[in-house]
Amino acid sequence: MHSKTKLTDAVVARATLPPGKSEAVIWDTEVTGFGLRLRGGARTYIVAYRPAGQGRAANTKRIKLGTPETIRTAADARKLAFATLGKVAAGGDPSKDRAEEKRRDKARVSKLLDRYEADLKRRNYVAWKMVLSVLRRRLKKHAEKDIAELKGTDFAAIIEALERAGMQGAADEFRSRCRAFLAFCQVKAKVIDTNPLYGYRRQRATRSDRLAKKQHGRALSDDELVLVWNATRPDTVFGRFVRFLILTGCRRGEGAGLERTMLDRRDAQKIALNLPATFVKQGRGHTIGVSKQVATLFDLCPVDSRSDLMFPSMRTGGAMSGWNKMTAALVKDSGVDFSFHDLRRTFRTGLSRLGIDTETAELALGHARENLIEIYDRDNGAERVRMAFEAWSNHVDRVVRAAQAATGAFG
Numbered sequence: 001m002h003s004k005t006k007l008t009d010a011v012v013a014r015a016t017l018p019p020g021k022s023e024a025v026i027w028d029t030e031v032t033g034f035g036l037r038l039r040g041g042a043r044t045y046i047v048a049y050r051p052a053g054q055g056r057a058a059n060t061k062r063i064k065l066g067t068p069e070t071i072r073t074a075a076d077a078r079k080l081a082f083a084t085l086g087k088v089a090a091g092g093d094p095s096k097d098r099a100e101e102k103r104r105d106k107a108r109v110s111k112l113l114d115r116y117e118a119d120l121k122r123r124n125y126v127a128w129k130m131v132l133s134v135l136r137r138r139l140k141k142h143a144e145k146d147i148a149e150l151k152g153t154d155f156a157a158i159i160e161a162l163e164r165a166g167m168q169g170a171a172d173e174f175r176s177r178c179r180a181f182l183a184f185c186q187v188k189a190k191v192i193d194t195n196p197l198y199g200y201r202r203q204r205a206t207r208s209d210r211l212a213k214k215q216h217g218r219a220l221s222d223d224e225l226v227l228v229w230n231a232t233r234p235d236t237v238f239g240r241f242v243r244f245l246i247l248t249g250c251r252r253g254e255g256a257g258l259e260r261t262m263l264d265r266r267d268a269q270k271i272a273l274n275l276p277a278t279f280v281k282q283g284r285g286h287t288i289g290v291s292k293q294v295a296t297l298f299d300l301c302p303v304d305s306r307s308d309l310m311f312p313s314m315r316t317g318g319a320m321s322g323w324n325k326m327t328a329a330l331v332k333d334s335g336v337d338f339s340f341h342d343l344r345r346t347f348r349t350g351l352s353r354l355g356i357d358t359e360t361a362e363l364a365l366g367h368a369r370e371n372l373i374e375i376y377d378r379d380n381g382a383e384r385v386r387m388a389f390e391a392w393s394n395h396v397d398r399v400v401r402a403a404q405a406a407t408g409a410f411g
Contacts, residue, residue, distance in 0.1 A: 004029050007036055007074045015043060034081035043068055045077040049088045061095040107191040109150075110143040116184050130253075131177050138174050147185055152196035155182075217342055219349035224336045225396065226403040228343075231334035234300055238326060241311040245340060247294050247393050248273075249347030249365055252340040256319045258310040263290070263298065270386065271295055275366070286366035289386030291393035347392060354391050360384045 005011060007028045017024055017038045025046070028034040033048045045065040050058045065084070071077045084094050105111065113135055120128035136143075138158050142150060155178055162171035179197040186192050220228065229246060232239035245255050254275060264272045271290040290298070301310050306317030313320045320326075323340070331337055344365070351361040363385050 003027070006030055007034070007078065009074050012036055012043065012068050012074050028078065028081075031078055031081050031085070033085055034078055045071060045081070047081045047084050047094070049085060049094075051093050052088055052091050061093075063095050063098060103191075104146050106189075107146045107148055108143070109139055109145055109147055112147055112185055112189055112191065113139070113143075113181070115189060116181055119184060119188065131180075134174060134177050135181055138178070148192055150196065155197050217339070217345055219346040220336065220338055220342060222399045223403075224334075224338070225346060226400055227334045227336050228330070228338065229396070229400050230403070231330055231336075234297070237301075237311050237314055238320070240297055240300060241320065242330065242343075243297055244294065244311070245343045246347070247291065247297070247396060248288055248389065249344045249392075250288070251344060252323065255311060256309075259308045260303075260310055261308060263310075272386075287382065287385070288364075289382075289389040291390045293393040293397055294389075350392055350395060351388055354388075354395060356388045356391065357384075360388050364388045 003024075004027045007026065007030075011026070015026060015036060015038060017040075023037070023039045025038070026036045028036075035046050035048065037044045037046050044067050046062050047065060048060050048062045050060055063084070065071065065077055065080050068074075071080065087094055113132060116135075117128060117132050120131065125131070142154065155175075158178075159171045159175050162168075162174065175197065179195065182192070182195045182197055186195050225246065229243065232242045234240055234243065241255055244250065244258075245252065248255075250258075258273070258275075262273050262275060264274050273288040273290055275286040275288065298310065304312045304317055306312070309317075309319065311320060312318065327340065348361060348365055351364060352358075356364075
């Protein structure tokens, strides 16, 4: 049902749907195309128009101006309608403009990253925090842009800037993470037609590159391990944290995020750390046998009322940060040039030196078993892994005590 009358505040206030109707429009007699639409219990000011130059054969379009709650008076709504129709007369298409505005808003890089985060969480992607941290940091200057406006050269510029700065690992990581994000934008979000990074590959490695990669990372000798151990102080959070990494081979992030609730003390003789699947890089649970040395380390960790973390930041109570600065200080104090991941390599190399078989050593690191072995061998090697952790902790304890005895220093 459609009727015509001059829309006033009084008319709008008493407007109701005719019996048996689900929708009706009261058209204004002052401005052609301006009306009040009634639908259910809602009332909305609308404008109906045909795009200029397309004649009466063109389909009529309608756009919403607002509601009596958002537009103060019917007269204000009429003025807004008149202005809108003026844009139409000048060749504009408000409906098309509004659709494009909505599309651009949905296609903003920042909003797409939010949607991508939600998608990764829904899929239980373990490393979603790390992925989104990388993408938001590297794409920060493009955050409010329409993703469709960005070209392959824009993303390549970020990658090449990292490479020029000598950050090849960061460049490779961004390329991989961003290519997956752009695939999401193309396939799921449907805001781009093609992936700008499709086909963008790292240049073929030169002989020098291959040699550098081969030499990247190392395992510390026993003498170096003692120097790093002695450079840490067990009465500091950071000192306990580093010693924990040395004794367990855990990744830096696993140690920094370690919570007291992950500690299983049900068997006093076999205390364990149960790292949940969502916590570990490979997306599977990992159990660490707590040796007496690690247990002693945990006993030195005071409870922080601000956090359940075993090694919380002294400043915030949250997870520790500022790794580069802390590592540089430890390298200076110990005289050993190393990275935190080198401690993990040292742990794994040490297990081999102690005669621990390959499968047990890999399980101690939390690495996956070969697929067929995992399917048919239901022995998870828990006791063997526990013994491996104890063997390594005893070895570290032994070499540290021997060095202290030789120098007459204890601590």
